[in-house]
Amino acid sequence: MSQLAIKSLTKSYGAFKVFDGLSLAADAGEIVVIFGGSGTGKTILLRLIAGVEEPTGGVIEIGGHDVSDIAPEHRGVGMAFQNFALFPHMSAAENIATPLRAVGAAEDKVKAGVARVAKLLKIDHVLNHAPRELSNGQKQRTALARALAAEPQILLLDDPLRNVDAKLRFEMRLELPRLLRQSGATVLYVTQDYKEAMALADRIAVLANGQFVQMATPEDIYMRPATLGVARLFGDPSINTADTAIVADGSGVHAAVGGTRVPLADSYRSLAGRDVIFGVRPESVELGSSGLEAEVMAVTPLNERTVLLLQSPSGWEFLASLPSSAATIPEAGSRVRASFAAAGTHIFDRQTGERLDG
Amino acid sequence: MDHSSSLEKLLRSVAITLVLVFFLFPIVWIFLMSLQTNETILRIPPSIAFTPIIDNYTALITGQLRTAAGSLQLNFMQNMFNSVLLSVCSVALSLVLGVPAAYAFARFKFRLGEDIAFTLLSFRFAPALLVLLPLSLYFKTLGLTNTYIGLIWVYQLICLPLILWIVRGYFEDISPDIEHAYRIAGNSWWRTFTRISIPLAKPGIAAAGLLAFIFAWNNFVFALILASADKQPVTVGALAFVTASGIQYGQIAAAIIISITPTLALALYAQRYLVEGLSMGAVKG
Structure with missing residues (x-):
């Protein structure tokens, strides 16, 4: 039995449909990242689960029980908000203590509970401060501590790293998985940062147009994106694409990309003649002595990787991402030959954007 | 505030004083009136030199108003x-x-x-x-x-x-x-x-x-x-x-x-x- 189950959930505001039949099941202790661009309703989904908004249709089950008629305070859910939503008139300690006080815990239990999560999140030195005296990072940790304090079975985290600086975000990305595992809660984590999603998730559920377009492990999402949209969302720099068609003849199956023939697996033969989009991740573009001839237009070093902008004789521009430690990084203006590693190439239907497997 | 010049400070104080005088003058005037008899209030020309009395307040608090025409009950x-x-x-x-x-x-x-x-x-x-x-x-x-x-x-x-x-x-x-x-x-x-x-x-x-x-x-x-x-x-x-x-x-x-x-x-x-x-x-x- 799943700890949290969402069944054909719908939500509309007037004529505007935010969700059109969402379903999701999360096991106890699982970390599911809800990933999607802005305005896809990620926050609304968490609010529906927390019970501060009501769904238009569908069922939400927590621990196997339908919670439609259960008020937010009785759902046993912890939630951290993107804007922190700390209580400005209470100290950090009192903020963290609220879920413990709400259940009428004895004073020493409250103290112990606050001290435990504060130590875990390294904010024990600012417990007496009012929220306005805290830095954004401390606010964010206080909000997280408040969500964790009562050891909820379900933890809803709404883009908690959105409003903190890059350095802290990096640190938290490393710390959070351990913290969340320790809590033992089923976690729904909302983010629009794909690195965060990949670092934290057991499973990623990609939300777009009111539906989950793909729900899979981070590896799967990256290696086998279900749609062109998903492929574009994961990866930086974004996947290279080219409109083409699959051709099958005596010499094998291939697609014309940038004026050259890119060989495809024989299994694509059945799709011959189909209009498709060829996609290749920049890190799967390999420079060598054979393959597509291209001119290096620009070289951008980005720490451990260097991104090259290449142009084929036919005018197709694409990116290649090489490890900065590579033996030779071509200079701008030089000519190279590029080939595409099979693992990083994907074929999508041009009409629907869906992944095509041979 | 530290970078404002002394002229600015002076002008600001003058402006504040003007506003205060404008708004508080009637209240001060009324307060002075409350310490005088009708005769001193109405004398011509008006003067701010007078012997203060508290009769007006005692009349209000005790409810007995004595006038030239006799005594009057006040509530x-x-x-x-x-x-x-x-x-x-x-x-x-x-x-x-x-x-x-x-x-x-x-x-x-x-x-x-x-x-x-x-x-x-x-x-x-x-x-x-x-x-x-x-x-x-x-x-x-x-x-x-x-x-x-x-x-x-x-x-x-x-x-x-x-x-x-x-x-x-x-x-x-x-x-x-x-x-x-x-x-x-x-x-x-x-x-x-x-x-x-x-x-x-x-x-x-x-x-x-x-x-x-x-x-x-x-x-x-x-x-x-x-x-x-x-x-x-x-x-x-x-x-x-x-x-x-x-x-x-x-x-x-x-x-x-x-x-x-x-x-x-x-x-x-x-x-x-x-x-x-x-x-x-x-x-x-």
Whole structure:
């Protein structure tokens, strides 16, 4: 039995449909990242689960029980908000203590509970401060501590790293998985940062147009994106694409990309003649002595990787991402030959954007 | 402030002084009048040199007004008591009714919500006299004429819209997420309202309460029409100083000084909440 189950959930505001039949099941202790661009309703989904908004249709089950008629305070859910939503008139300690006080815990239990999560999140030195005296990072940790304090079975985290600086975000990305595992809660984590999603998730559920377009492990999402949209969302720099068609003849199956023939697996033969989009991740573009001839237009070093902008004789521009430690990084203006590693190439239907497997 | 030149500082002090003199002069003048007899007040040319007397105050407090034409009974202290009772009760009732209503208007969308809120505000558009004539007829029928309850009820026309609209704005400024967070933490709707919403809107509630108190305190026409001497507030009671033997300027001045004291005290007390409200808004970002 799943700890949290969402069944054909719908939500509309007037004529505007935010969700059109969402379903999701999360096991106890699982970390599911809800990933999607802005305005896809990620926050609304968490609010529906927390019970501060009501769904238009569908069922939400927590621990196997339908919670439609259960008020937010009785759902046993912890939630951290993107804007922190700390209580400005209470100290950090009192903020963290609220879920413990709400259940009428004895004073020493409250103290112990606050001290435990504060130590875990390294904010024990600012417990007496009012929220306005805290830095954004401390606010964010206080909000997280408040969500964790009562050891909820379900933890809803709404883009908690959105409003903190890059350095802290990096640190938290490393710390959070351990913290969340320790809590033992089923976690729904909302983010629009794909690195965060990949670092934290057991499973990623990609939300777009009111539906989950793909729900899979981070590896799967990256290696086998279900749609062109998903492929574009994961990866930086974004996947290279080219409109083409699959051709099958005596010499094998291939697609014309940038004026050259890119060989495809024989299994694509059945799709011959189909209009498709060829996609290749920049890190799967390999420079060598054979393959597509291209001119290096620009070289951008980005720490451990260097991104090259290449142009084929036919005018197709694409990116290649090489490890900065590579033996030779071509200079701008030089000519190279590029080939595409099979693992990083994907074929999508041009009409629907869906992944095509041979 | 540190980088402003000394000329700037000087000009600023001059400007502040001018404003203070302009606004405080009448009050100072009235205070001086309250310490004089009618004769010294009315002498020509006027002079600020006089021997201060406290007879005006003793007359008001003891209720015995001695004039050239004889002795006159005053019930100024009763008027004062009426003013306090009417204003305090009206504002209290308005807060009890208006704060939850303001919250409802701020947080929930319901049918005719905006219309109801606007209707309540429109009570302030109509001239009081327009409402008073039919109202006095109703009050006679209902037996509410010359009762405290009747007056407090009518005073809601003054206090309720004010409190409703000011406090509503403050509730709207509170992020709903803060309330959601408190509920999810395990608290009922009512607890969230009393522990989160009300404390966070406190500066607004204080400001609205103070304004409503001042408006109620200064009201004249409702009590003039709907109450007789024993229930009338100081504003109406001051009419008694216009006597057959002339206008008692000294007593009027003393009465004004006494009657502005409670409002002034309340304003000074509420000031810190108002300032707190301003600074809270500054950090909310």
